[in-house]
Amino acid sequence: MPSLGADMTEGSLVEWLVQPGDTVVKGQAVAVVDTAKSAIEVECFEDGAIQELLVEPGTTVPVGTVLAVLADGGRTDAPAGATDTGETAETTNTAEAGKTVETIKAAEAAKATDSTKATGAADTAKTTERTAARTTPLVRRLAHDRHVDLDSVRGSGKAGRVTRADVEAASRDSGRIRATPYARRTASELGVDLRGIDGTGTDGTIRARDVRAAASGPTTPARPASPAPAAAPRPAVSPEPPAPDGHAQARRQAIAHLMSKSKHEIPHYYLSTTIDLAAAVAWMREHNRAVPVAERLVPAALLLKAAAVAARKVPEMNGFWIDGGHVRPAAVHLGVAVSLREGGLVAPALHDADTLSLPALMAGLRDLVRRARTGRLRASETADPTITVTDLGDQGVEAVFGVIYPPQVALVGYGRVLDRPVAVDGLLGVRPCVTATLSADHRAGDGAVGARYLATVDRLLHHPEDL
Amino acid sequence: MAAPARTPEQETARTSFRDELRAAIREALRADERVFLMGEDVGSYGGAFGVSLGLLEEFGPERIRDTPLSESGFVGAGIGAAIAGMRPIVEIMTINFSLLALDQILNNAATLLHMSGGQVGVPVVIRMTTGAGRQLAAQHSHSLEGWYAGIPGIRVLSPGTLQDARHMLAPALADPDPVVIFEHGSLYNATGPAVPPPASYDIVSAAVRRAGNDVSLICHGGSLPKVLAAADALAAEGISADVVDLRSLRPLDGATIAGSVARTHRAVVVDEGWRTGGLSAEIAAQIAELAFYELDAPVERVCGAEVPVPYPKHLEDAALPAIVDIMAAARRTVG
Numbered sequence: 001m002p003s004l005g006a007d008m009t010e011g012s013l014v015e016w017l018v019q020p021g022d023t024v025v026k027g028q029a030v031a032v033v034d035t036a037k038s039a040i041e042v043e044c045f046e047d048g049a050i051q052e053l054l055v056e057p058g059t060t061v062p063v064g065t066v067l068a069v070l071a072d073g074g075r076t077d078a079p080a081g082a083t084d085t086g087e088t089a090e091t092t093n094t095a096e097a098g099k100t101v102e103t104i105k106a107a108e109a110a111k112a113t114d115s116t117k118a119t120g121a122a123d124t125a126k127t128t129e130r131t132a133a134r135t136t137p138l139v140r141r142l143a144h145d146r147h148v149d150l151d152s153v154r155g156s157g158k159a160g161r162v163t164r165a166d167v168e169a170a171s172r173d174s175g176r177i178r179a180t181p182y183a184r185r186t187a188s189e190l191g192v193d194l195r196g197i198d199g200t201g202t203d204g205t206i207r208a209r210d211v212r213a214a215a216s217g218p219t220t221p222a223r224p225a226s227p228a229p230a231a232a233p234r235p236a237v238s239p240e241p242p243a244p245d246g247h248a249q250a251r252r253q254a255i256a257h258l259m260s261k262s263k264h265e266i267p268h269y270y271l272s273t274t275i276d277l278a279a280a281v282a283w284m285r286e287h288n289r290a291v292p293v294a295e296r297l298v299p300a301a302l303l304l305k306a307a308a309v310a311a312r313k314v315p316e317m318n319g320f321w322i323d324g325g326h327v328r329p330a331a332v333h334l335g336v337a338v339s340l341r342e343g344g345l346v347a348p349a350l351h352d353a354d355t356l357s358l359p360a361l362m363a364g365l366r367d368l369v370r371r372a373r374t375g376r377l378r379a380s381e382t383a384d385p386t387i388t389v390t391d392l393g394d395q396g397v398e399a400v401f402g403v404i405y406p407p408q409v410a411l412v413g414y415g416r417v418l419d420r421p422v423a424v425d426g427l428l429g430v431r432p433c434v435t436a437t438l439s440a441d442h443r444a445g446d447g448a449v450g451a452r453y454l455a456t457v458d459r460l461l462h463h464p465e466d467l
Numbered sequence: 468m469a470a471p472a473r474t475p476e477q478e479t480a481r482t483s484f485r486d487e488l489r490a491a492i493r494e495a496l497r498a499d500e501r502v503f504l505m506g507e508d509v510g511s512y513g514g515a516f517g518v519s520l521g522l523l524e525e526f527g528p529e530r531i532r533d534t535p536l537s538e539s540g541f542v543g544a545g546i547g548a549a550i551a552g553m554r555p556i557v558e559i560m561t562i563n564f565s566l567l568a569l570d571q572i573l574n575n576a577a578t579l580l581h582m583s584g585g586q587v588g589v590p591v592v593i594r595m596t597t598g599a600g601r602q603l604a605a606q607h608s609h610s611l612e613g614w615y616a617g618i619p620g621i622r623v624l625s626p627g628t629l630q631d632a633r634h635m636l637a638p639a640l641a642d643p644d645p646v647v648i649f650e651h652g653s654l655y656n657a658t659g660p661a662v663p664p665p666a667s668y669d670i671v672s673a674a675v676r677r678a679g680n681d682v683s684l685i686c687h688g689g690s691l692p693k694v695l696a697a698a699d700a701l702a703a704e705g706i707s708a709d710v711v712d713l714r715s716l717r718p719l720d721g722a723t724i725a726g727s728v729a730r731t732h733r734a735v736v737v738d739e740g741w742r743t744g745g746l747s748a749e750i751a752a753q754i755a756e757l758a759f760y761e762l763d764a765p766v767e768r769v770c771g772a773e774v775p776v777p778y779p780k781h782l783e784d785a786a787l788p789a790i791v792d793i794m795a796a797a798r799r800t801v802g
Binding site for chain 1 (some may be wrong): 477732759760761762764802
């Protein structure tokens with residue numbers, strides 16, 4: 001019984017316009033219902049065949065009552081004639097009465113949940129109805145087992161139904177971490193990201209011991225089983241238990257350890273070049289003119305993209321130095337150094353940055369910085385940068401020679417974009433320039449390779465339209 | 468080399484839960500002439516469980532008073548005596564029968580101070596036997612302490628050691644408000660050395676009876692010996708259990724419970740009462756409220772089966788928390 005007005009609580013069925021066995025199409029009038037105001041035709045919401053009429057003409061039933069069962073191509077049973085009670089506000093004509101998707105969902109829910117013979121179901125929780133309506137028991141069980149919230153899953157099946165594949169995908173993507181409260185607290189104190197930790201508790205729950213194991217794991221990251229990004233090393237953290245007074249200090253310890261390790265073990269060499277950004281900036285301004293403010297690019301996006309593409313073109317700068325060898329992943333995951341307000345920094349990865357479009361990279365950068373500063377990074381992001389960029393331009397410095405983030409083999413630094421006098425084609429001009437630097441691991445390659453990398457960055461920034 | 472022989476002091480110091488309860492009543496009767504004991508068969512029979520054996524001869528029928536078989540009547544009389552200035556100890560034979568007196572306890576004893584605007588205190592102490600394990604069947608064996616623990620206006624105690632059997636009564640009598648003391652039937656014959664109370668003795672704190680790091684076993688009264696036995700067996704498996712004896716069921720000592728969970732990060736609540744809406748539920752809720760961020764495993768509960776306690780021995784055993792159940796729950800938390 002559809003709600004044919006906000007104040008309608010019940011309606012009486014005047015007559016059926018169809019009989020069991022009749023084939024009906026979406027939009028076809030199937031019944032006449034008398035409300036307190038007028039008699040109204042009720043439309044069917046889906047194609048199918050009338051399987052069973054559940055309410056006799058002359059009967060008054062509450063809104064939400066299932067009026068009939070619709071056979072859907074002989075496969076599933078879908079009741080027709082009920083509606084999402086109370087949701088369809090001010091719907092006073094037939095055309096609108098039953099055509100929303102929610103309506104048919106609600107009707108199915110009444111059948112599927114079995115909790116209501118739909119009588120007086122006016123108060124049935126909308127969420128429950130929607131969830132139940134779009135799913136089969138199998139899918140609901142799968143969702144339960146995988147801890148997937150069905151309401152948050154977008155259904156790809158017929159009429160928006162959530163399919164098994166949807167749940168499986170959501171289970172992979174949802175990032176819902178099953179961890180005990182103590183494990184979460186411990187992770188927070190140790191500065192460990194829960195993502196990527198294998199839980200040893202029931203159903204894979206991460207417990208405190210798993211966090212501590214991850215935190216006190218070998219400081220030299222394990223050799224990746226394969227060059228695949230998924231197998232990239234964990235972020236190294238201090239072997240010493242950090243002082244208990246918090247996150248920031250734990251992070252300081254981790255940085256101290258990591259940077260010491262880097263300077264002890266990695267023979268750095270440094271290169272620097274100043275790049276004319278006139279073309280890049282001009283192109284960016286043109287681009288920005290055409291897009292909403294929220295989607296506008298900043299120079300950092302171009303600089304990062306250039307660093308990423310250059311790392312693909314000069315793979316000697318990409319990857320990890322592990323156990324005396326250079327592991328070169330196929331992908332470029334660009335670590336972006338983000339300074340944190342409470343001190344310290346993190347360098348999470350923009351995955352596959354070399355293949356992202358500039359707008360996508362810009363959006364990814366915004367998202368990454370926001371999450372880095374609110375402590376919501378994913379393990380994969382903190383774990384697998386293959387080359388890191390530090391951009392201290394907004395701090396006002398002209399150049400930065402960074403310390404490589406082990407076990408990576410290179411770190412790219414950008415200073416401030418400054419208008420400088422530049423000789424161009426024999427004339428002196430004032431153009432926006434940036435000093436790009438490269439800190440590279442001499443074990444993995446020599447200065448000539450590093451020079452090729454910086455030259456590639458330079459060339460890419462001269463052709464921003466190709467980025 | 469033979470073990471050293473017991474000294475005579477040690478020999479005489481060996482005592483039982485029943486004897487300690489009796490000693491406490493005797494001491495109270497001697498210490499304060501306002502104190503008297505009343506209840507069914509507490510006089511010439513010596514109490515249904517023998518707690519008051521010999522007291523009639525020692526103190527006479529004025530102070531050791533047999534009552535008619537009417538819980539509502541004699542508990543009401545005890546409350547009246549308390550209001551009138553006496554310090555009655557009312558014995559109810561079993562907790563099941565106390566339901567007949569629940570109106571007196573809940574609607575009078577627990578409320579009169581409030582209803583009178585603070586003018587009428589009810590310093591009564593009500594003792595009763597609780598719990599199963601002795602094949603007394605479903606009308607004599609339940610553990611309803613959790614119901615009493617939900618009543619504002621009364622204090623609820625559950626001694627599980629000889630020390631508490633001996634020393635809880637005096638502070639209970641000194642309390643200006645009603646105190647209900649639950650004596651688990653399985654404990655009366657428990658024996659051991661008499662242990663003097665510490666200087667800081669009170670009837671509001673829970674006690675850690677055994678210190679451990681891996682899991683908190685939270686219990687009271689008749690479950691305590693089982694839990695200590697389970698803790699011993701768990702220690703052999705390498706699981707170090709912290710045993711918390713609640714002692715006071717109302718108020719609950721949430722700080723000690725949370726402190727234990729903060730050490731172990733895992734909790735098993737053992738309560739012979741029924742699980743649904745029971746004392747174990749309240750404790751689990753308090754753990755969630757006070758120590759949520761300490762929890763490294765879901766709280767486990769080991770409770771009495773939700774059936775009337777059966778009469779046949781094997782079924783009764785099966786209906787009660789057993790040592791193996793406690794151990795299994797502890798293992799689940801430690802995983």
